[in-house]
Amino acid sequence: MKNDDRNTWQAVQNEVRQRISQRVWKPGEQIPHEADLAQEFSCARATVNRALRGLADAGLLERRRKAGTRVALNPVRRAEFSIPLIREEIEGRGQEFDYEILLREMRLPPPDVQARLQIGGDVPILHLQTLYTADRLPHVFEIRWINSLAVPAVLDADFASLSPNEWLVREVAFDGGDFTLSAVTASKREASVLACAAGEGLLVLDRTTRHGGQMITSVRLMFSPGYRMHTQC
C-alpha cells in the first residue's frame, strides 16, 4: 500500500471512496466538514479539500457552500472516451496505417454543414472524402468540410504524407469543438467504401472544431462495422 498510512490527499480520497462504496456514508447523506475530516486524518484542510474536490469532479460527491458535502444520489453519470488520432490508434495495435483521398473538390456545403461552420450557402469550400485503412482493410470513412476562407493555406496542401486531420492538427490552432456520436444505416456508397453490406449499422462521430470564434472544420467519421469505443471508470 502506498497511499494508506501517509497523510496524502490520495489516502484521504481512498478512505472516503471506501466509505461511500461501503455505504458507511449513504447516498444523499451529508458527510463531515472539511475541518472535521482534517482533524480525523490529522492533515491540513487543504489536503482534505484536494481529496474531496476530486471526488466531486468525478460525480461521487456534491458540494455546496454552506450546505456542506453530500454523497451523490446518482453516481457514475459521466464516461470519458478518448478520441485517438486514427494513425496512432491503428499503429498502436501493430497494424499498418494508410489512407486514400477519394474525393477532393471545392463545393457548396449542404445546409447542416453550412450551419455548423456558420458560413453562407453561396461559398464553395474544400470538401474531402478519405478512407483510412488498417492492414489495407477499410477502417474509417471520413467526410470532411474545411472552412477554406478561414484557412486558405489548406488549398495548397497535398495531403501526401499527412492526412487531412494530421495536416490540420499541425497547421491550425484549436480552441474547442463539439462531438456527437450516433449511428446510421450504411448507404450503398458508404457500404462500397467500407467494403461492408449496404444497410449495416455504422457508428458515426461528428466533430466540429473552432478557433477564436471561427469555425475551422466539420468532419464525419463513419467507422467500419464492429468498431467499438471503450472506456472504464
Add this chain to the structure above:
Amino acid sequence: MKNDDRNTWQAVQNEVRQRISQRVWKPGEQIPHEADLAQEFSCARATVNRALRGLADAGLLERRRKAGTRVALNPVRRAEFSIPLIREEIEGRGQEFDYEILLREMRLPPPDVQARLQIGGDVPILHLQTLYTADRLPHVFEIRWINSLAVPAVLDADFASLSPNEWLVREVAFDGGDFTLSAVTASKREASVLACAAGEGLLVLDRTTRHGGQMITSVRLMFSPGYRMHTQC
C-alpha cells in the same frame, strides 16, 4: 471579466490557454517553470501549479518532473460524454417518461454475458428486457442481466415504480464499471420493440457494473434511431 486581473488560478489558466491557442507557446515547446510563472503573475507557485495541473488533466499540457512542462502535440484527444439516467434525460426535455418490462425470467446467460459477469454457464440468473418510452414513443430498448447470486434481493423487486436501473442504483453500491459504444443493425425483434424498420442502424451502449470485486449487472441499451450523444469541449 472576473478572473482576469486578480491572481486567481483561473486567471493564470486563461492566460496560459490563450498563449497556447495563439501559439505564443507552440506545440511541443517547453514553457517556463512554475517558479518563473509565479513571479510573472505575482502569485504563489501553488496557484500556478493548480492552473497548469488543470490544463494537463485536460490534455493541453504534458508535464514531467525534471523535464518540465510542454505544450501537447495532439490536443483534444478526450471527450467526456454524460450518461444520464433515462428518466432524467426524458423528463428534462419536458417529455413523459414511462417504461414497460417486456420480459422477466431466470435464464442461463449467453457466453459473452457469462464472461462479463464472471460466472459459470450453468447458473440461471435474472434476465430483464425493458422498453423505455418518451411521450409514449419508444426511446431505449434495455436488455439486462443481473447477477442475482450477488444481489439476491433483486428477485423480490417488482419494478413497479422503479425501473430496473433505478432499483439497482438505489439498492446496490457501485465501485466502477466499463462502457462500450458501438452500432448494430436492428434485428426484427429489436425493430418491432423500437417501432422502427428492421435493418436500421442503432446506437448501442454496453455497460458492466462492479462492486467490490463482484460483477453486479451487464446491460445493453439500444437507442431508437436518430438518438445522439453530444458533448462539447
Add this chain to the structure above:
DNA sequence: GAGTGGTCTAGACCACGTT
C-alpha cells in the same frame, strides 16, 4: 547529482447560499 513538478502545512480571507 541536480532540476523540476508534486504535495503538505498553517493560517488567512473571501464568496456564496442557506437560514
Add this chain to the structure above:
DNA sequence: ACGTGGTCTAGACCACTCT
C-alpha cells in the same frame, strides 16, 4: 448573519527523472 467550501500564500520537503 453566519457557516461552509473555495482559494491564496509562503515556505518546506519529497519524488521522480534526465544528464
